[in-house]
Amino acid sequence: MTQSSQDVLSRRAKAVPPGVFNATKIIAAKAEGAVITDIEGREYIDFAGGIGVVNIGHNSPRVVAAIKEQADKLLHSCFHIVMYEGYISLAEKLIKIAPGNFEKRAALFNSGAEAVENAIKISRKATGKQGVVVFENSFHGRTLLTMSLTSKVKPYKFGFGPFAPEIYRIPHAYCYRCPIGREYPSCDVGCADALSKMFIGQSAPENIACLIVEPVSGEGGFITPPKEYYAKLKAICEENDIVFIADEIQSGFGRTGRMLAMEHWGVVPDLTTVAKSMGGGMPISAVVGKAELMDAPQVGGLGGTYGGNPVCAAASLAAIETIEEDNLLAVAEKLGETLRTKFEGLMDKFPIIGDVRGKGPMLALELVHSRETKEPAADKTRELVAYCLERGLILLSCGNYGNVIRTLMPLVITEEQVEKALSIMEEGFVAISK
Missing domain, CATH: 3.40.640.10 (Type I PLP-dependent aspartate aminotransferase-like (Major domain))
Incomplete structure (x- = not known):
């Protein structure tokens, strides 16, 4: 009998120490390409990639x-x-x-x-x-x-x-x-x-x-x-x-x-x-x-x-x-161009984005309360991550101040998945900028 995510989380609390951190409460059942499916059948676009481990995608056929x-x-x-x-x-x-x-x-x-x-x-x-x-x-x-x-x-x-x-x-x-x-x-x-x-x-x-x-x-x-x-x-x-x-x-x-x-x-x-x-x-x-x-x-x-x-x-x-x-280096280069163009466009719209940086699709958005003072916006970063997760997009934050969003999606991600993920992110920026 398949258990619910809550059942598994209850077991986790009794078996695994809290020092072993979890960025989300997702319990994965399977994954393919750039999508993770949890044990209740919900799908998530994965911009974390196992913290940069699955550049070639989840369950890559050759592997x-x-x-x-x-x-x-x-x-x-x-x-x-x-x-x-x-x-x-x-x-x-x-x-x-x-x-x-x-x-x-x-x-x-x-x-x-x-x-x-x-x-x-x-x-x-x-x-x-x-x-x-x-x-x-x-x-x-x-x-x-x-x-x-x-x-x-x-x-x-x-x-x-x-x-x-x-x-x-x-x-x-x-x-x-x-x-x-x-x-x-x-x-x-x-x-x-x-x-x-x-x-x-x-x-x-x-x-x-x-x-x-x-x-x-x-x-x-x-x-x-x-x-x-x-x-x-x-x-x-x-x-x-x-x-x-x-x-x-x-x-x-x-x-x-x-x-x-x-x-x-x-x-x-x-x-x-x-x-x-x-x-x-x-x-x-x-x-x-x-x-x-x-x-x-x-x-x-x-x-x-x-x-x-x-x-x-x-x-x-x-x-x-x-x-x-599969010529994934060229794929990555093109993906990086798409992401950077979108992120720089978001930066023009949302003053909370203080900096866009990185190479290829290894990109970051640094969130600040003010572009003048550059005060780190760790609280808003957490809000954005939570907003996106609720809508099916896994994001990771990083940085010494916890105010940076980083992109580590599998390079095999489809154009449709990229478009959907970026749309969720933009909606998230609207929400946290109110």
Whole structure:
């Protein structure tokens, strides 16, 4: 007998701790493409995409078929004990995808946080240094080290200290709320100089192993730096033997209209972390980058029981094939143009929208009570999310102030679904602007 959503929610309250948060009260029964259907048959257009995990769509046919085929052959052996070709094939594929005209290696793990931790381990071993530079508004995970890297205190860090040492935080290129009080392009991207200044007041470059940054920040509010920013940071890193790590966990695999978002800036990272849509819905992650760095850890220094699981590796290969064969990068680029045009039109209509930013369909709308004061409108953001959810559209908020709407819809979303979703959003802005 099928239970109601309320029945399941009552069971959840007794079985699952409140620390495991839920953005909605939807109980999913199935999903396909860009639509989730709950156990009572109600459909929702999904602008959250499992927090950027299903760029190729829910239950993508190639991925489902690959999972079924692999499950009939081998579920698990642990790559450290008995190897299998899928792990190696996926590593080879990631090496081709990652930028850089140099020899590369790839190692597979389970989650984004695990990939970030291993990228830092690799950097420390290769350089013999310990320090890590991160950015305000960053999010890198919930483990001890990645939680320490993450910028926002509540809910991610509050009460969970002490935190990992040797982490140094600098301002990000948040043009809408410029950390140096200037405007682009007359600023000459002076915010990038924060890295050099950090060497004076926080830690010498001789102690810094790596810098890690999200090309487009995720939880931090989809902050999107100017075109010169990452090149300037990379040059400082090269001058000081600091490994430049791009955290592409949310921004990769078509999310911005490129396979990897850093391509928009023309910068080649030393190491790249990937996860989320890399697996098409299955849990898998990786670190890929320069062979001289990846080869630095001793035998046994990298790994994990489930890393690069055969079924997850098969799903990932199928997900990448789907992006390539179905030309989803071009689809994403077109979708991004449609969304940006609509969002900029909404900004003209509704003063509550202070900023529209992002790359491709990885876009954000920052809501403010006043464009003059830029006071964050977290209350209105919550109202908009609730309004849209009630009418069948799942939206996610983000940002350190909780006042940013982000778009993470599957790239396979239909034109009709996009039109309906944007119509709901516009109605929502009318409602919250009264």
